[in-house]
Amino acid sequence: MMTPMKRYALGFCKEITVYEYERGLLYRGGRLERVLEPGNYRFWAGERVEAAKVSLREMSRVVAGQEILTADRVEVRVSLVAQYRVTDPTLALHAVENYTEQLHQELQLVLRDLVAGRTLDQLLEGRSELGAELLRQAVEPAKRYGVELNRIGLRDVVLPREVREVLMLEVEADRTGRADLVKARHEVAAARARANTAKILAETPEVARLQELDALVNLAGKQGNVVLLPNLAELLVPRRGPEKPP
Numbered sequence: 001m002m003t004p005m006k007r008y009a010l011g012f013c014k015e016i017t018v019y020e021y022e023r024g025l026l027y028r029g030g031r032l033e034r035v036l037e038p039g040n041y042r043f044w045a046g047e048r049v050e051a052a053k054v055s056l057r058e059m060s061r062v063v064a065g066q067e068i069l070t071a072d073r074v075e076v077r078v079s080l081v082a083q084y085r086v087t088d089p090t091l092a093l094h095a096v097e098n099y100t101e102q103l104h105q106e107l108q109l110v111l112r113d114l115v116a117g118r119t120l121d122q123l124l125e126g127r128s129e130l131g132a133e134l135l136r137q138a139v140e141p142a143k144r145y146g147v148e149l150n151r152i153g154l155r156d157v158v159l160p161r162e163v164r165e166v167l168m169l170e171v172e173a174d175r176t177g178r179a180d181l182v183k184a185r186h187e188v189a190a191a192r193a194r195a196n197t198a199k200i201l202a203e204t205p206e207v208a209r210l211q212e213l214d215a216l217v218n219l220a221g222k223q224g225n226v227v228l229l230p231n232l233a234e235l236l237v238p239r240r241g242p243e244k245p246p
Contacts, residue, residue: 015042016051023089025052035089054089058150061100063107065158072119077158080134082107088146095145103138103147110137120159127154 017040018024024036027050036051043049061084065077084103086092096102114133115123123130134152142149 013042014045014047015040016053017041018051018053021057022053022055025054025089025093027051032090032094052093054086054092056086056089058083058085060084061104061107062155063104063111065156066108066112068112068115070115070120070123071117074120075160076115076120076123077156078111078115078123078154079156080107080111080131081153081155082138082149083151084142084147084149086146087148091144091146099145099147102145103142103149106138106141107134107152110134123157127157130154 016024016036018036018038020038022038024041026033026036026041029048033049041051061082063080063082065079067075067077069075082103086099092099111134114130114137118126118130131151131153135149138152139149
């Protein structure tokens with residue numbers, strides 16, 4: 001896009017300012033004469049010169065959601081963000097009519113090809129890999145018109161409502177299965193603990209007798225409880241362990 005020049009000194013001089021983050025292309029009589037570095041430039045009003053300025057700052061381009069069929073025939077809407085900058089102002093203005101629109105269209109085509117070659121599961125599990133592949137395939141074509149691609153990432157992957165409902169059911173089933181598995185592990189651990197306790201009590205009667213005495217003390221310590229011990233002498237005698245066979 002050509003930049004209008006300011007006029008000074010009763011119309012005898014016109015000026016253009018190129019900022020640090022820009023480069024200017026100076027045309028004289030319709031032909032490119034040179035690239036203008038940052039600074040102020042003045043020309044006589046009668047000179048047939050025009051200037052176009054190109055920003056060299058990094059920019060972002062959003063490729064809005066496209067409806068694309070995956071390899072397993074699921075329609076998804078995918079959008080991405082590309083970060084780029086102009087490295088060659090001359091190519092950017094001369095090689096294509098509009099370098100931003102050209103970049104947008106090429107990103108659309110590459111994205112459509114890559115999504116169509118993947119199943120839905122591959123697309124959801126490999127979003128970062130897809131962004132890297134997009135960058136690899138789009139970086140060389142962009143260089144033809146003076147643009148350097150720095151990063152491409154998927155912004156959104158929108159699934160049909162039916163697919164989202166199925167995925168939610170799968171997530172809920174997985175969550176329930178994990179909860180049941182944890183519960184089963186606790187039950188097994190508790191059963192093992194009870195079995196170990198029973199084995200210890202069987203092999204060590206004194207421990208069993210101590211547990212009985214503790215239970216009686218706890219019962220007697222509660223208000224309103226009456227504990228009857230018909231044969232206290234036997235209670236104080238340790239239990240005998242199982243007799244070993246001769």
